[in-house]
Amino acid sequence: MFFKLRVVILIFNSYLHIALSAVSSEVSDPKFSAPITNVTAAVGREAVLTCQVLDLGSYKVAWLRVDTQTILTIQNNVITKNHRVGISFTEKKTWQLRLKDVRESDKGWYVLQINTDPMKSQMGYLDVVVPPDILDFPTSTDMIVREGSNVTLKCAAIGSPAPIITWRREHGEKIMLANDSEVLTVEGATLNIPRVNRLHMGSYLCIASNGVPPSVSKRITLIVHFPPMISVANQLVGAYEGQKVTLECHSEAYPKSINYFMREKGEIVPQGGKFETSIKDNAYKVHMNLTIKSVSQSDFGSYMCVAKNSLGETDGTIKLYKLPHDDGNYNNWLEGRRRKGKKAKHKKFNSQIESNNIEDDPEGSNKRKELMIGNPDDTYDYSCSMSVACHYQVILTSISIASLVMYLLN
Numbered sequence: 001m002f003f004k005l006r007v008v009i010l011i012f013n014s015y016l017h018i019a020l021s022a023v024s025s026e027v028s029d030p031k032f033s034a035p036i037t038n039v040t041a042a043v044g045r046e047a048v049l050t051c052q053v054l055d056l057g058s059y060k061v062a063w064l065r066v067d068t069q070t071i072l073t074i075q076n077n078v079i080t081k082n083h084r085v086g087i088s089f090t091e092k093k094t095w096q097l098r099l100k101d102v103r104e105s106d107k108g109w110y111v112l113q114i115n116t117d118p119m120k121s122q123m124g125y126l127d128v129v130v131p132p133d134i135l136d137f138p139t140s141t142d143m144i145v146r147e148g149s150n151v152t153l154k155c156a157a158i159g160s161p162a163p164i165i166t167w168r169r170e171h172g173e174k175i176m177l178a179n180d181s182e183v184l185t186v187e188g189a190t191l192n193i194p195r196v197n198r199l200h201m202g203s204y205l206c207i208a209s210n211g212v213p214p215s216v217s218k219r220i221t222l223i224v225h226f227p228p229m230i231s232v233a234n235q236l237v238g239a240y241e242g243q244k245v246t247l248e249c250h251s252e253a254y255p256k257s258i259n260y261f262m263r264e265k266g267e268i269v270p271q272g273g274k275f276e277t278s279i280k281d282n283a284y285k286v287h288m289n290l291t292i293k294s295v296s297q298s299d300f301g302s303y304m305c306v307a308k309n310s311l312g313e314t315d316g317t318i319k320l321y322k323l324p325h326d327d328g329n330y331n332n333w334l335e336g337r338r339r340k341g342k343k344a345k346h347k348k349f350n351s352q353i354e355s356n357n358i359e360d361d362p363e364g365s366n367k368r369k370e371l372m373i374g375n376p377d378d379t380y381d382y383s384c385s386m387s388v389a390c391h392y393q394v395i396l397t398s399i400s401i402a403s404l405v406m407y408l409l410n
Helices: 002-024 327-339 388-409
Strands: 031-034 039-042 047-054 061-065 070-074 085-090 094-099 108-114 120-134 143-146 151-154 157-160 164-169 185-187 190-193 202-209 216-231 236-239 245-254 258-263 275-282 285-292 301-309 312-322
Touching: 031 120, 039 047, 047 061, 047 108, 047 120, 061 094, 070 085, 094 108, 120 202, 120 216, 143 151, 151 216, 157 202, 216 301, 216 312, 236 245, 245 301, 245 312, 258 275, 258 285, 285 301
Parallel strands: 039 120, 143 216, 236 312
Antiparallel strands: 031 047, 047 094, 061 070, 061 108, 085 094, 108 120, 120 157, 151 190, 164 185, 164 202, 202 216, 216 245, 245 285, 258 301, 275 285, 301 312
16 A cells, blocks of 8 residues: 555646646747557567657656556556566657557557647557467367268467468368268368268368468378278189299278288188288278289189278188199290290291303203292291291292292293
8 A cells, every 4th residue: 555655746746747848948849750650560579569759848648558547657667567667768859659569458558648638649559469379279280080980170369360261171172061072171160071081081281371370280180990892803713733823912900900811711821831822901990911822723713802890890702713734835835925025036048049051052062941949048937937927938938939830941
């Protein structure tokens, strides 16, 4: 109580001093050279309100807060107990009210008064902006739902100005909405996903922004549970004895399934030896391979790839059957596979006809005709006989032989 009385007395004495000074001072006419510019400051920063006064003379100025009618400063003295408030001035012309570590509660109108009669004053507004913040409640947390359910994700945020909320998927996938429409982003406090399926599974980002940095986001993971399903690309696979073969299955399930191969009589295919099992999983998808390094007679039959989780169990069947062949044809098939893609090289088949000139023997008694077909140094690869080019070669050779016969008969 005593302290409050002292403050009142101090304020009264200050105004009394101002009044007496005004009476005894020379006549002056203070005026404002420009209006107080409104200021916008972010929470935690410093805000400065500036007022320009001309011809102040011996008059005094004071900063007040309008909504609470609180006197903050008189001349160059800080009256309020708020340690964040400061005053600065230059040649009694530029008067600045400084607010450090601005809070949202500092938002409002501020006035600079000159103790003239009548009093002169100007007002300026301090706007305090607040970066967005996402509230834990009622913002959704990670969700686990059954496939086919309707899902609503919620996001609540505060800030000044009020934040805008945008939804997007974490890795840039499109958001699937009703009527099979797909979009990259959705605006609004809620995200509705009707009849959710496994393709909706993943993380969704709730992003709040209001132009005041930084923007904030929260990750909400959507997990969709569904029983296993299996797809088999090749249900019938043929192989020769001794051949290496791989059986493939694809399964989808969540929670993640247990996957293995079984024989038709129910025994699980062992790992090791000539059997090699590999399982590659990605999220809710699994790729299963069973490799038989060398197929024997006992390996032919049906194989089942099995997937099971807490919601159910399913299997897919692959039948491995024996391809008939004899050893000769099989060896030829293997040899043909090895030679496939190689270009056959053949030497040219040259036909030449040579004869002595009759004029070389004036008597003509040693007239002779000689014919030589082909070059004894050349060889012909009959493996090319099935190609079109070789067919033409055989025809041309036949024509050359017919011409030879006609020549000898003449």
